[in-house]
Amino acid sequence: MADPHVPHEAEVVERIQESPTIFTLRLRFTDPARHAAFRFEPGQFNMLYLYGVGEIPISIVSDPRDEHLFDHTIRVVGRVTKGFTQLKAGDRLGVRGPYGRGWPLRRAKGRDVMVVTGGLGCAPVVSVINYVIRRRDDFRRLVIMQGVKHSDDLIWRSQYSLWSRQRDTQVLVAADAGAALWPWHIGRVTELFDRVLIDAARAVVMMCGPEGMMRVAIDNLLHKGVPEDGIYLSMERSMQCAVGLCGHCQYGGKFACKDGPVFAYPEVKPLFGIRGF
Amino acid sequence: MESGFLPRTRFQTLLDALHRAGYRCVGPRVRDGAIVYDTLTRAEELPRGMRDRQAPGRYRLEQTGNPRFFSWANGPQALKPFVFAPQEPLWRSERNASGEIRFAEISPPAERLAIIGVRACDLAALRLQDRHFQEGVVADSHYAARRRNLILIAVHCTHPADTCFCVSTGDGPRATQDFDLALSELDDGYLVQAGSEPGRELAAQLTLTRATAAQREAAAREIEESAKSQTRRLPSRQLRDALFANLEHPRWNDVAERCLSCGNCTAVCPTCFCHSEAEEPTLAGDHSRHLRLWDSCFTQGHSYIHGLTIRADTRTRYRQWLTHKLGSWHDQYGRSGCVGCGRCIAWCPVGIDITEEAAAICGGGTHG
Ligand code: SF4
Ligand code: SF4
Ligand code: FES
Numbered sequence: 047m048a049d050p051h052v053p054h055e056a057e058v059v060e061r062i063q064e065s066p067t068i069f070t071l072r073l074r075f076t077d078p079a080r081h082a083a084f085r086f087e088p089g090q091f092n093m094l095y096l097y098g099v100g101e102i103p104i105s106i107v108s109d110p111r112d113e114h115l116f117d118h119t120i121r122v123v124g125r126v127t128k129g130f131t132q133l134k135a136g137d138r139l140g141v142r143g144p145y146g147r148g149w150p151l152r153r154a155k156g157r158d159v160m161v162v163t164g165g166l167g168c169a170p171v172v173s174v175i176n177y178v179i180r181r182r183d184d185f186r187r188l189v190i191m192q193g194v195k196h197s198d199d200l201i202w203r204s205q206y207s208l209w210s211r212q213r214d215t216q217v218l219v220a221a222d223a224g225a226a227l228w229p230w231h232i233g234r235v236t237e238l239f240d241r242v243l244i245d246a247a248r249a250v251v252m253m254c255g256p257e258g259m260m261r262v263a264i265d266n267l268l269h270k271g272v273p274e275d276g277i278y279l280s281m282e283r284s285m286q287c288a289v290g291l292c293g294h295c296q297y298g299g300k301f302a303c304k305d306g307p308v309f310a311y312p313e314v315k316p317l318f319g320i321r322g323f
Numbered sequence: 324m325e326s327g328f329l330p331r332t333r334f335q336t337l338l339d340a341l342h343r344a345g346y347r348c349v350g351p352r353v354r355d356g357a358i359v360y361d362t363l364t365r366a367e368e369l370p371r372g373m374r375d376r377q378a379p380g381r382y383r384l385e386q387t388g389n390p391r392f393f394s395w396a397n398g399p400q401a402l403k404p405f406v407f408a409p410q411e412p413l414w415r416s417e418r419n420a421s422g423e424i425r426f427a428e429i430s431p432p433a434e435r436l437a438i439i440g441v442r443a444c445d446l447a448a449l450r451l452q453d454r455h456f457q458e459g460v461v462a463d464s465h466y467a468a469r470r471r472n473l474i475l476i477a478v479h480c481t482h483p484a485d486t487c488f489c490v491s492t493g494d495g496p497r498a499t500q501d502f503d504l505a506l507s508e509l510d511d512g513y514l515v516q517a518g519s520e521p522g523r524e525l526a527a528q529l530t531l532t533r534a535t536a537a538q539r540e541a542a543a544r545e546i547e548e549s550a551k552s553q554t555r556r557l558p559s560r561q562l563r564d565a566l567f568a569n570l571e572h573p574r575w576n577d578v579a580e581r582c583l584s585c586g587n588c589t590a591v592c593p594t595c596f597c598h599s600e601a602e603e604p605t606l607a608g609d610h611s612r613h614l615r616l617w618d619s620c621f622t623q624g625h626s627y628i629h630g631l632t633i634r635a636d637t638r639t640r641y642r643q644w645l646t647h648k649l650g651s652w653h654d655q656y657g658r659s660g661c662v663g664c665g666r667c668i669a670w671c672p673v674g675i676d677i678t679e680e681a682a683a684i685c686g687g688g689t690h691g
Binding site: 098290291299321 | 413414416418422423424425426427428455456459460461462463464465567570596597598599600601602604608611613615618620625626627628629630633634638639642643646647650651652653654655
């Protein structure tokens with residue numbers, strides 16, 4: 047029986063510094079057969095292992111069609127992520143995955159797609175945006191909504207401008223506080239819901255970020271007429287095994303690692319927003 | 324299927340047969356004032372005449388002079404440590420001078436283990452751990468390797484402790500599943516019942532006499548009386564909806580004032596499966612071991628995600644434990660996660676009683 051816990055060696059092919067605390071590792075399994083067999087869906091994650099330090103769950107942000115490399119965007123938040131900042135091209139690490147259930151991209155085909163994030167750049171939804179833009183004809187309108195505390199927190203700023211110039215695409219960015227030359231809204235991201243143009247009844251909304259932000263966004267979306275089962279959220283919980291065994295990621299009866307991390311809102315609704323779950 | 328009667332004077336032949344078949348025998352032994360499972364070579368090492376007195380926050384053994392080996396209910400351990408090790412290495416990684424990393428699984432020792440004196444509640448808990456560790460989307464090879472190598476000799480429970488409530492959870496006192504042999508203990512010996520092919524082979528090696536109708540009746544009566552003697556109970560077998568409808572019940576604050584958040588309850592609970600993973604690099608730095616260790620939803624680290632602790636206080640931790648154990652287990656494994664062994668009641672340093680807390684929150688009495 048193959049042990050589900052053991053990582054496989056991968057190599058850093060390139061390292062991209064996205065912001066002072068955010069960087070992207072572009073990886074390849076060192077075993078070519080393993081690399082060729084590696085398949086994933088946007089929204090799924092890998093467990094990345096830093097030699098001698100430990101493992102962390104990080105979502106895969108590259109395009110599933112890219113057979114050459116797979117990318118992980120990492121924000122420095124703790125001991126293990128800090129260790130990863132030392133890695134450079136040619137360095138080795140361990141990878142196991144992909145794990146979890148990703149975004150409902152098949153369901154979103156032929157529909158309006160809305161992507162909502164808050165907090166510091168949320169890598170999992172950026173992968174969705176890129177996915178949709180690369181397959182623009184498969185989807186209808188694309189609405190991108192992102193809130194940040196301060197305008198300096200918005201990473202991939204040039205990408206947002208680029209996206210806003212695409213056809214049938216609406217980019218709504220808000221910063222609670224902004225520096226000079228900030229082209230977007232100043233204030234809460236939720237103040238932007240009135241400007242959103244979507245076919246609410248058929249739209250598929252995907253969101254990730256702080257749960258308080260998602261709560262407010264859900265209320266606004268429901269008010270606009272988006273059905274509950276048209277809303278999907280990525281739930282962040284502690285994950286150590288990624289295969290439904292260690293119990294850390296439990297959310298009521300769900301295991302975020304295998305039943306999520308992406309959930310349709312009705313699946314998490316009973317406990318959503320209750321402190322302690 | 325009943326195989327016959329084994330006089331107590333010949334109990335050693337059972338251990339001998341297991342030893343011959345290559346098993347290490349583990350059975351109840353008295354250690355530091357409690358009955359624990361430990362290596363057993365001679366029948367004389369069994370806790371003859373020992374009786375456990377259990378109450379909330381209390382466990383005490385006394386000698387009754389009774390000739391029986393199994394006239395007690397349970398000790399702090401169940402089968403859990405034998406299949407889901409308290410701490411074990413999962414794999415190791417090695418880094419060479421050019422920075423390449425090699426990974427290798429570390430397999431658990433393939434020791435064949437016979438466990439003697441297994442209780443019905445422990446078998447029910449093992450069934451749940453089987454479902455969790457080896458019947459989900461992935462099978463845990465470490466658990467499975469240990470599980471495969473077990474032979475289980477159950478003893479129907481005739482001496483429940485005051486803390487036991489397996490009748491109300493439907494898990495005891497009679498062992499009905501997953502054993503290889505089950506014994507009914509009488510004053511002069513054991514009715515032997517095989518529950519599997521290895522169990523039948525084992526029974527065939529013992530010189531059993533034919534069981535009499537009187538012995539069978541006595542055994543059945545004892546188990547029935549044992550069931551009747553239990554006074555604790557859970558308000559219902561399906562408490563999920565009641566618990567989740569009462570997430571803001573004032574009782575959560577009340578229990579949080581008493582609970583020390585020590586995690587004893589989760590450590591002794593035979594169904595708790597949470598564990599954390601840890602890395603143990605060598606000082607030389609050429610290799611590192613990846614371990615797993617029992618964890619508890621009562622620890623600060625259990626719900627920690629970079630900078631945010633989802634359950635920072637005892638109230639939300641106790642609520643997580645109870646709503647999971649008696650509630651969301653139904654969603655995950657189709658039944659409650661409690662098998663009524665009472666360990667969390669006896670081994671809680673402040674005597675918190677799960678049946679009382681459940682009744683206070685969900686309504687319904689706990690006694691009678
Ligand atoms: S919750 Fe308590 S009584 Fe129930 S199985 Fe666990 S330790 Fe035993
Ligand atoms: S309920 Fe009792 S045993 Fe469990 S954590 Fe609280 S004090 Fe410890
Ligand atoms: S991360 Fe271990 S159970 Fe989900």
